[in-house]
Amino acid sequence: MTGPLDGRVVLVTGSGAGIGRALCLACADAGAHVVATGPGDNGQETAALVAARGGSAIFVRTDVVVAAQVEHAVATALDSFGRLDAVVHNATSRLSSRLEAIDDIDDDTWADHLAVSLRGAYHCARSARPHLPAGGRFLLMTSPAALEGSVALPAYSAVKGALRGMAKCLAVEWGPLGITVNCLSPLAQTSALDNAYRENPALEPRLRRVVPLGRVGHPEDDIAPAVVYLLSDGARYITGQTIVVDGGRFTGL
Amino acid sequence: MARGRRVPRPALASAIAVIVVLGDGVPGDASHALARGLRQLGEEVVLGARVTDGPEADDIVAIRCAMSSGHEVAEFLARVEAAAHPVHAVVLVSTGVTAPAPGELAALDADQWEEGVEAPLQRTLACFQGSYRRLRGRGGCLVVLVPTMALVGAAGGAPWAAVAEAQRAMAKSAGRSWGHEGITVNCLAVPASLLAAAPSAEDTATSGGSGGGTGLDRPGLPPPSLERSPTMDTEVAPVVASLAARAWAGVTGATIAVDGGIWMTP
Numbered sequence: 001m002t003g004p005l006d007g008r009v010v011l012v013t014g015s016g017a018g019i020g021r022a023l024c025l026a027c028a029d030a031g032a033h034v035v036a037t038g039p040g041d042n043g044q045e046t047a048a049l050v051a052a053r054g055g056s057a058i059f060v061r062t063d064v065v066v067a068a069q070v071e072h073a074v075a076t077a078l079d080s081f082g083r084l085d086a087v088v089h090n091a092t093s094r095l096s097s098r099l100e101a102i103d104d105i106d107d108d109t110w111a112d113h114l115a116v117s118l119r120g121a122y123h124c125a126r127s128a129r130p131h132l133p134a135g136g137r138f139l140l141m142t143s144p145a146a147l148e149g150s151v152a153l154p155a156y157s158a159v160k161g162a163l164r165g166m167a168k169c170l171a172v173e174w175g176p177l178g179i180t181v182n183c184l185s186p187l188a189q190t191s192a193l194d195n196a197y198r199e200n201p202a203l204e205p206r207l208r209r210v211v212p213l214g215r216v217g218h219p220e221d222d223i224a225p226a227v228v229y230l231l232s233d234g235a236r237y238i239t240g241q242t243i244v245v246d247g248g249r250f251t252g253l
Numbered sequence: 254m255a256r257g258r259r260v261p262r263p264a265l266a267s268a269i270a271v272i273v274v275l276g277d278g279v280p281g282d283a284s285h286a287l288a289r290g291l292r293q294l295g296e297e298v299v300l301g302a303r304v305t306d307g308p309e310a311d312d313i314v315a316i317r318c319a320m321s322s323g324h325e326v327a328e329f330l331a332r333v334e335a336a337a338h339p340v341h342a343v344v345l346v347s348t349g350v351t352a353p354a355p356g357e358l359a360a361l362d363a364d365q366w367e368e369g370v371e372a373p374l375q376r377t378l379a380c381f382q383g384s385y386r387r388l389r390g391r392g393g394c395l396v397v398l399v400p401t402m403a404l405v406g407a408a409g410g411a412p413w414a415a416v417a418e419a420q421r422a423m424a425k426s427a428g429r430s431w432g433h434e435g436i437t438v439n440c441l442a443v444p445a446s447l448l449a450a451a452p453s454a455e456d457t458a459t460s461g462g463s464g465g466g467t468g469l470d471r472p473g474l475p476p477p478s479l480e481r482s483p484t485m486d487t488e489v490a491p492v493v494a495s496l497a498a499r500a501w502a503g504v505t506g507a508t509i510a511v512d513g514g515i516w517m518t519p
């Protein structure tokens with residue numbers, strides 16, 4: 001049996017937990033060889049979970065803030081599987097779920113957000129672009145906070161917004177090469193959202209009311225399938241877009 | 254201050270501070286054109302930029318603002334108020350990507366990335382924080398000028414677009430956060446060519462490469478629906494001045510395109 005990503009090589013940053021882990025599992029289920037990257041040991045666990053399900057994955061310890069480590073991850077993908085078809089940049093700052101007002105953002109917090117989300121995307125683009133073939137995919141995970149702003153997560157919102165600007169330009173820049181570049185904005189049950197629930201217990205019932213489908217998405221069941229689609233042949237004419245996978249929460253386009 | 258209480262804006266004897274977040278703020282650039290346009294409308298304008306001080310050639314009063322922190326920007330605004338009148342509007346302007354010139358993202362080196370993206374974003378945060386600290390308690394408005402290119406994409410524009418889209422997201426967050434203090438935050442999207450120092454022919458020739466070419470606007474676009482591109486002093490400045498007036502006190506977090514009707518983005 002073949003899957004929509006059969007034989008393709010997909011590199012995922014921030015693969016150790018949450019949406020990143022879900023993407024790795026779903027891509028492997030769809031037939032891809034997965035290069036799971038992350039700065040900690042939990043990316044290794046993700047690769048093991050893929051293998052336990054009969055999929056193909058390797059783990060490359062990678063801090064996306066460090067250009068040489070991203071270059072090493074790309075080189076390892078090429079050495080291990082002979083090609084690189086897609087990059088999904090999912091990594092975010094460990095401070096992403098910390099709730100704070102704009103006026104309270106300190107230099108270190110801001111710098112960490114910029115480094116992981118934005119500089120990480122730049123490192124991925126710079127390292128992968130020479131190796132991505134026609135039909136290649138570059139996908140940046142953004143956020144509803146980027147589309148609408150956020151009182152509690154303004155730094156996260158800003159860097160996720162920045163990724164949208166980068167993606168739109170890269171889509172134009174890389175279009176003649178046959179490489180598509182998109183963003184995906186998920187509403188998913190993540191640690192950031194759990195944290196927000198703890199800080200604001202009214203948020204959970206309010207979200208249920210405002211989301212037409214009446215629930216927050218599950219990373220593997222609701223978000224990852226959309227990513228698999230964007231990496232598949234069926235999405236070859238989609239580029240420069242922010243695909244919103246949020247149960248209908250945001251309908252502003 | 255209690256949520257829901259709107260602070261009245263000062264109607265008279267107030268000033269607009271124009272701060273150059275990305276670019277140098279030199280005579281002849283977009284920030285000076287905007288300042289001149291605002292002044293022609295009767296507004297008192299002070300320009301803040303990293304590398305200038307004192308009156309410039311076109312008599313626009315400029316005060317150095319390094320934008321190193323929110324505290325430093327708030328102090329700059331205090332200096333503006335000491336030299337002029339209470340500030341009721343702060344305008345953040347990017348005057349282009351002269352360094353680095355438009356080019357493929359994959360060809361950008363680490364220093365260019367820092368200079369073109371992370372440093373301007375550091376200054377952006379300082380400007381938002383400093384503006385808030387000066388305007389809170391009395392109200393006012395923050396206006397961010399961004400290139401339309403950032404909304405729709407252009408080859409070679411990724412660094413600047415990343416900055417602008419981060420600013421736009423921050424404007425929405427600020428709009429949501431500061432509304433109860435009577436502070437509005439909105440963006441104006443204007444043609445990139447209007448903001449930027451146009452790249453030289455040599456820049457364009459050397460930054461092309463294997464991708465879709467480079468430039469500040471997408472090739473092949475139809476002409477503006479209004480049959481002309483806007484000018485900074487006669488068409489963008491009046492919209493900025495209008496956003497600082499009471500008529501727009503109920504609008505925040507919005508992006509308004511002043512591009513002659515090219516993209517009409519949703």
